[in-house]
Amino acid sequence: MKETKKPKVNEVNEFLEIASDFEDPLEVIRESLSNSFDAEASEVNISIKSRPRGSEIIIEDDGRGMNKSELESFFDLGNSTKTDPTDDSIGYKGHGTKIFYKSDRIVVNTGKNGTALNATMERPWEKLNDRVLPEYEVSESSVASDRHWTKIKIIGFKSGQGFSPESLTYNKVAHYLKWKTLAGSTRHHFYPDDFHELDITVELGEEIDDSRDKLTTNNKLEFPDEHLEPGDGQFPEERMCKHYGPRTLEIEADNGDTTEIEVVGMIGGKAARDELPTYGRHSAQFGIWLAKDHIKVERLNEAISHDNEFIHFFFIANSQDIELSANREKIRNKSSPIYQAISDELNHFLSKVGSDPWFKEYLDHRRVAELDRKAESQQQSIEEREEIVRERNQFKASNQAEVILGLERSNREGAKPVISVEDLDLGADVNALVEQNGHIYGSSVHQSLTDHFEEDKPLGSISKIICWKIGDRDKLREIERTGYHNGQVSFDLDNGRITYENGKKHNIHFIKVRSRLD
Numbered sequence: 200m201k202e203t204k205k206p207k208v209n210e211v212n213e214f215l216e217i218a219s220d221f222e223d224p225l226e227v228i229r230e231s232l233s234n235s236f237d238a239e240a241s242e243v244n245i246s247i248k249s250r251p252r253g254s255e256i257i258i259e260d261d262g263r264g265m266n267k268s269e270l271e272s273f274f275d276l277g278n279s280t281k282t283d284p285t286d287d288s289i290g291y292k293g294h295g296t297k298i299f300y301k302s303d304r305i306v307v308n309t310g311k312n313g314t315a316l317n318a319t320m321e322r323p324w325e326k327l328n329d330r331v332l333p334e335y336e337v338s339e340s341s342v343a344s345d346r347h348w349t350k351i352k353i354i355g356f357k358s359g360q361g362f363s364p365e366s367l368t369y370n371k372v373a374h375y376l377k378w379k380t381l382a383g384s385t386r387h388h389f390y391p392d393d394f395h396e397l398d399i400t401v402e403l404g405e406e407i408d409d410s411r412d413k414l415t416t417n418n419k420l421e422f423p424d425e426h427l428e429p430g431d432g433q434f435p436e437e438r439m440c441k442h443y444g445p446r447t448l449e450i451e452a453d454n455g456d457t458t459e460i461e462v463v464g465m466i467g468g469k470a471a472r473d474e475l476p477t478y479g480r481h482s483a484q485f486g487i488w489l490a491k492d493h494i495k496v497e498r499l500n501e502a503i504s505h506d507n508e509f510i511h512f513f514f515i516a517n518s519q520d521i522e523l524s525a526n527r528e529k530i531r532n533k534s535s536p537i538y539q540a541i542s543d544e545l546n547h548f549l550s551k552v553g554s555d556p557w558f559k560e561y562l563d564h565r566r567v568a569e570l571d572r573k574a575e576s577q578q579q580s581i582e583e584r585e586e587i588v589r590e591r592n593q594f595k596a597s598n599q600a601e602v603i604l605g606l607e608r609s610n611r612e613g614a615k616p617v618i619s620v621e622d623l624d625l626g627a628d629v630n631a632l633v634e635q636n637g638h639i640y641g642s643s644v645h646q647s648l649t650d651h652f653e654e655d656k657p658l659g660s661i662s663k664i665i666c667w668k669i670g671d672r673d674k675l676r677e678i679e680r681t682g683y684h685n686g687q688v689s690f691d692l693d694n695g696r697i698t699y700e701n702g703k704k705h706n707i708h709f710i711k712v713r714s715r716l717d
Contacts, residue, residue: 213276226298227356228372228401229380229527231258234296236381236397236418238262238349243397247367248404252303253355264311264347267337270318273307274335300324300333303355310349315342324357368408368702372401376416377476378484378495383420385515386493388445388463410703420515422465423474427557429564433572436564437680440467441557443514450544452536456520460541461493462548464514466558468565469680473687475513480685487514487545489530491521497530502545503553511561512552516545576673583668594716596667599625599644602712606665609715618665618710628656633663648709649674652683658699659684664709 228245235243240262248255265273273296299305300323307318320335327333376382376399387394401414425442429435444463451457464487465471477484486500486509499516500509518541522532532538552558596602603620610617621639622632631642640662645651647670669675675690682688686701697707 225367225372225375225379227256227353228376230296230298231351232376232380232382232397232399232418234258235260235262235349236395238264239395240397242400244400244402246402246404247407249406250355253357254353256353256356257350258353259348259350261346261348264349265307265309265316266311266314267316267339270307270309270316270337274318274320299351299353300327301357302353304353305335306352306354308348308350308352310342310344311347313342313345315340367403369401369403369411369414370702371478372403373414373416374476374478376401376414377420378478381492381494382416382418383476383495384418384493385420385445385461385463385490385517387419389447389461389493420476422513423467423471426471429561433568434468434470434680435568436561437468437470439561439564440465440471441555441561443552446548448544448548450537450540452540454536456537456540458518458520458537458541460544461517462514462545464512466511466552466555466561467513468511468561472510472513485510485513487512487516487549489521489541490515490517491519491523491527493517494527496521496523496527499542499545502542503549511558512549514549516541572676573673576671579672596646596712598646599630602644602646602665602667603631605667605712605716606710609712612716614715629661631665633665647671648711652678657684658686658688658697658707659701659705661707664697664707665712666709667712669711 240260243260246257305320309316318335318337320333323333397418399416423440426438426440430438442465446462448460486498487502488495489497489499503509520537521530524531596605616635618633618635620631621634624630629641631644633640633642642663643651643656643661644665646667648666649670651664678688686699689698695709699705
């Protein structure tokens with residue numbers, strides 16, 4: 200006797216797994232913006248506050264609101280009202296809102312066509328981890344206003360390992376918005392007359408960041424202004440910039456499938472690229488990105504010829520035929536013919552960009568300027584060596600301990616200000632505490648200033664660097680160009696100052712002990 204059986208789905212495990220896929224707590228912002236955009240909102244306001252049991256997050260928009268069926272889809276898994284994966288909506292599987300389940304309570308208040316709905320789900324994350332499917336209660340009331348809205352409150356959000364709300368800053372949120380969410384959409388480049396603009400406001404609690412009242416932005420990724428000609432100074436190429444596109448490329452795969460990719464981007468020097476929002480390691484941001492819904496997903500830098508450094512490129516290629524993982528972080532149809540056709544076409548497109556005479560001219564300016572800087576550095580090195588020759592009969596530090604000896608010697612010989620070492624542990628990152636004018640400063644001791652950066656020591660936790668000499672100035676210029684520890688560094692070698700910006704500005708004073716002995 201034959202039986203027909205249907206595979207069973209463990210609902211609790213499915214909810215738990217989907218919610219767990221979202222690892223970055225900022226994805227709450229990403230999914231909220233996507234929902235508001237799909238609801239045709241013109242404004243969305245997001246508030247994040249730190250509470251003893253977790254973050255309190257409130258998202259409110261003026262979109263079309265939800266009826267009972269749409270509210271069910273909000274809480275359900277795989278029951279989204281967005282049924283067409285090729286339309287303009289951000290997602291259609293209903294996975295995104297499941298990140299809200301990582302909380303103590305979800306409260307949804309929404310209004311549509313004169314009816315207000317209020318839904319509350321208690322302890323969803325606790326229940327899922329106890330292998331219990333959480334339930335929610337819904338109440339309905341009539342409202343006289345025809346206003347449409349949705350307000351979602353997530354209480355006690357579980358931020359995940361290694362994250363706390365206090366680690367957020369307005370600067371970090373602003374860069375995340377433009378880099379990882381629809382706030383960085385490229386759609387407006389292709390459909391300027393049919394573009395749904397969304398005004399976005401984010402407010403962090405004062406206990407998180409009190410540097411400003413709120414953050415406001417829109418859902419457009421803008422490129423720096425074009426500068427086709429080189430500038431003056433040591434880095435004439437650094438602000439050069441040229442835009443490419445927007446351009447739509449027609450593609451046919453080997454199996455006969457067809458698609459379109461919408462490509463827009465720029466080539467530019469470091470100063471131009473610094474005007475772009477970046478999130479994470481600076482050098483990992485550039486190249487060519489594949490996008491879906493005009494939101495960046497993954498880089499495809501193998502499409503850029505090895506003859507051209509990808510660091511100069513920033514291109515976004517949008518295709519609605521790439522398929523994404525549940526958390527929208529990865530492309531999952533890379534073995535498909537259509538993906539291979541996209542990769543081949545982008546390789547061809549970027550090879551033509553790389554042969555642009557303007558790009559060749561930009562590289563020439565960069566190369567000549569680099570040779571000029573190298574010659575200047577070599578001359579400075581010769582002058583330093585000459586100075587060493589003249590000082591051979593004087594004290595010279597050849598290690599960290601001798602740098603400290605030189606500092607103490609300079610104090611005895613009348614150097615001002617007096618800087619004394621109060622505590623020393625050469626094995627620590629912050630290896631000295633020094634006293635100056637009655638104040639104690641965390642300090643780092645090195646034979647040369649460049650040693651601090653070559654040893655990958657932190658900047659944010661020190662106030663002074665004590666060194667015998669500057670060291671390799673080219674390396675310091677390279678650090679200024681490429682950044683350090685996810686921040687930007689600038690050196691004022693004449694006045695002994697280092698400025699480090701990583702969300703907040705930090706000033707470090709460096710003391711060249713050899714100069715104090717002159």
